[in-house]
Amino acid sequence: MSKPFLDIQSLAKRYPQRDGNPGPPVFDEVSFGIDRGQFVCVIGHSGCGKTTILNILAGIDHASEGVVIMDGREIDGPSLERGVVFQAHALLPWLTALQNVAFGVRSRWPEYSRDKVREHSVRYLEMVGLGHALDKKPSELSGGMKQRVGIARAFAIQPKMLLLDEPFGALDALTRGTIQDELRRIVRATQQTVFMITHDVDEAILLSDRILLMSTGPHARIAESVDIDLDPDRTRSSLHHEPRYYDIRNHLVDFLVDKAAHPKETISS
C-alpha cells in the first residue's frame, strides 16, 4: 500500500507534572494516515488530546514521541502548507475582513502586487458568501460571518492540508447548518485535504470521508476508524434520508456514550 499523503506514526504527548516528573501521556500510540483529497474528522470527549494532535499537525506544538510525515517529509514547525482555522476565528480585530484574508495571501505570495492580492482575497471571500462585507471589521460581523472569514483566509492560501479545530462550535444551530453545506461544497470543488476536530456527530457524518474515534485520556488512542460511504452529493437537508445514516450515527453515539467514557484498551485500525 502506498504511503498516505499525511502519515502520523505513534504520536504521544506527555506533560510534566507539578513535581517535575513527566506524567502519564494524554495520548500515545496514535497512528493514522490521510490520503490526498480526503476529509477526515476526529471525534472524542474533551481531554483526549484532539486539539493537541491538531496543534502538533499545525506545527505550533511538539509531540513527546512519534513523528508526522507529510508528502514524504517530516514536518518541523508551522508551515503555509498546512492552513489552520482556529476554534475562535482568531481574526485580527484591527483589520477588515478583506485585510485579514489579504494578510494570509500576502504571507503566502509576497511577490503579488496589491491588486492581485486584493483580487485573490475578494474571490475567496465571495466564495464563502461575504462579498458584501469586505470592509467590515470583525466587531461588526456576526459569529458566523467571522468564522467564514477565517475559513476564507485558510482556503485563500491554498494549503496542501487544511486543519480545522471545532470551527463551528461557537455558532448557533441554524448558522452552523448553512456553513457546513458551504464548506462541503468548497472542499469538494477544490479537492482540499482536510483534518477536522468536532463534537457534532451529524456534522462529522455530513462532511467527512472517514471518522476517527478517540478514546479518553490518559493513554488515549484512536479506538476506531469509520469509513463514511454515503452519497457524495449529500447535504444537510438530505442527510437524514440516507438509508445507512442512522446506523452510522448510532454507532458513533454508542461509542461516545459508552466506550469513550471508559478508558479501556480497544483495537486501533
Added chain:
Amino acid sequence: MSLFRNPFNADTRLACACGRHASPAEHDRAQGLDAAQDRAVESAVMRALFPQDDLRRRFLRAVGSGTAMAAVSSIFPLALAKEAFAQSTGPLEKQKLKVGFIPITCATPIIMAHPMGFYAKQGLDVEVVKTAGWALIRDKAMSGEYDAAHMLSPMPLAITLGAGTSGAVPWTMPAVENINGQAITLAMKHKDRRDPKDWKGFKLAVPFDYSMHNYLLRYYLAEHGIDPDTDVQIRSIPPPEMVANLRADNIDGFLAPDPVNQRAVYDGVGFIHILSKEIWDGHPCCAFAASKEFVTRMPNTYQALLKSIIEATAYAHDASHRKEIAAAIATPNYLNQPVTVLEQVLTGTYADGLGKVIKVPERIDFDPMPWPSFAVWILTQMKRWGQVRTDIDYQKIASEVFLATDAVRLMREAGMTPPTTKDKTFSVMGKPFDATKPDEYLASFKIRRT
C-alpha cells in the same frame, strides 16, 4: 565710600567706617566717573605705600599734599597707572558674558550696569540672568554656565574652602556689591516684644547658611545672651517665601535682604525691628564674584567687567540717582516688585510697619572695596558657628579671595611687592574688630561652637 576719597587729603580718613561722607565724594561726582576711577587708583597706591593709615596722615601733615603727590609720582607712575586702569590692557578674550543675579536690591550694580550701558561701554555684551536661588547660582557659577555671579560675600570664601560644596574651588570676590541694606523684620504680633532677650523659642529665617544675614543675626542674638542654636531656631528660607511664611505664622521674623523687609511692611505682614546698619554700619552684604580661573585666564575681560561694575556701583552710590534706579529695576525683568517698595529701600525714606515714616538715607549703600578685614571677620564667624572646623590661615585666604586686584596688579606691574592686608578696622555692635588677632576675637565670645 572710602574708595573714592581723596587720599592726598590729610584730613580724610581712608581707613575708617564708612557712612560718614566727606565732600570729596561729591566733588568726584561733579567731575564725573573718570575722576572716581583715578581716585580709586590713587587710593590703592597710597594705601599700599602706607598700610598704616596713621603713617599716611602724618606724612601728609609733614610734607603737604602737593609735595606728597610729587614724591609719590616720582617713585610710582601714578599717571600711567591711572591711564592703564582707565583702558583695558588688551583685547577682550570673551565678549558675550552671562552674569547671574538674585532679584534683591543688593544686586543693583550688576543689574544697573545693563540698562545704563556700563557693560556696553567696556565692549561687553552681558546677559544678566535671574536665578532661582543661592545654591543654584553657586552651582551654575561653578559649572561655568555663568562667567561671574552675584553671590553673598561669604560664599566665595566657602567655595574656596570647600565648605558646603563637593569640592574646594578657588574663588574670588573682586568687588563688594553693597553695604548695609538688610534688616530684621518681625511679625506684627510681636510689636510689643522687641527686646531680643524675650525671643527664646522664636523661629527665625535667613536666606542661606553662608550669608552675612546668618552671621549678623547670630551675632545680634548672641550679644543679647541668646544662643542661636539652642534658644531659637534659625532656618534657611528663600526670600520670597519669607513674607509668606511670616504671614502664615510659620516664622516669627527674619533677617533678610531687601526688598523682602519692605515688602513685608507693604503687605501689612510685619514691621522692621532694626536695620542691619545699626548692627554693623558698613557691613558688606552681597558680592560680585568670579572663579579664580576666570580672573587669571581672561584678565582683560575680567578687568573690563570689573570696571563696569565699579562704575555702576559709583552711579548707585549717588543719592540723586536712587529714585531712577528704583524705577528701572522694578520691572518684571529684574526684581519684579512694586516701585514704591524699592524706592523706600533705596532712598531710605520708608514706612516701618508701625505707623511711622523713618528717614535713614544710608539704609543701603554701594561700595565695591573688598577689604580683606571683612573676609577675616567672616572667617572668624564661620569658625565660631562650626561651619569651618579646621585651622585656617585667615590672612592668606582673605587675600586670595577678597581681591584688591586692581591695586595688586598695578603694584606688580610697577615692580613693587603687593601690600599686606588689614586696612580697615570697624566695630560690630560697639565691639571693635582687630583683623590681626582673629583667634583672640573668636575666643572672646561667650556663645560659640568651637
Added chain:
Amino acid sequence: MRGEKPWGAPLLSVVILVALLLVWHAATRSTAGEAVVDAEYAALVGGAAASGGKTPFPGPMDVGVQLWQHLKDPFYDRGPNDKGIGLQLAYSIVRVLGGFLLAAVVAIPLGFLIGMSRTVYRAFDPFIQVLKPISPLAWMPLALYTIKDADTSAVFVIFICSLWPMLVNTAFGVGAVRQDWLNVARTLEVSRLRTAFLVILPAAAPTIMTGMRISVGIAWLVIVAAEMLIGGTGIGYFVWNEWNNLSIANIICAILFIGVIGMLLDTVLARAARLVSYRE
C-alpha cells in the same frame, strides 16, 4: 434614558463654575483693618496695610483682570527674564515634547523586548521597580550636577520620569497579546520581525497609547516643578517669578494656563489612542 437633553451636562458644569466663583468672591472680600494712619505713611504701603490690615488673597475679579492682561499680549519679549505668557508656555511645551519623545523612543522598543521575553522581563524588573517611584525633584539636583546645563537637565528629568508608564504599559501590552493571533502569524510563516510590526504592535497599540497618555501628563507636571528650580524661561519659571512678587493673582492665572495646556496635551493623545483602538 428617555428624553435626555444633550445640553444637560454642559449646563450643570456652568452652574458649578458660577457657584465656585461666587464662593471665592465672597471669601476674599478685603480684610480692611480699622487703624487710621497718616497720609504720608499710607502712601508708602499697600492698600490693605494702609488701614492696618494684610494684603488679601485676590478675588476672581483681580484674577480676571490679570488674565486679560496676559491674553492681550501673550508673546512679548522684553529681555531674558521677562517674556509673555505665550512664549513661556511655548518653552515649556517644547521641553516637554523633547523629553517625552526621547522617552518614547527608548521606552517602546525596550518595552517590546521586555514583553516578548520572560527572561528579559525578569532581568530588567528589579531596576524598573527601584527607579520608577523616584520623584523628579530628586533627579533634578543629580542632573544639574552631572549635566550642568539647565535646559538639558530639565529635558533629562522629563525623560526619566515619563519613561516608566510607557515602558511598563508597552511591556504589558506586548506580553498580553492573544496567543491566537500569534498562532495565526506562526501558521502563516510570518517572520518574527513582521509579526512584531504587523501583529504585536497593532495588538498592543491601545495599551501603549494609554501609557503615552499617562506619561505626557506626568511630563507636564514635572516640567513645571523642574522649571521652578532652574529658572530662566518656561511656565514654571513664570510661577516662581510671580511668587517673588507675591502676586497670587498671577500665580492663579498661571495655574489656569497650566491646567488648560495639560488638558490639551491629554486630548491630543486621547484622539491618537482612539485611532489605534479596536473592539474584539
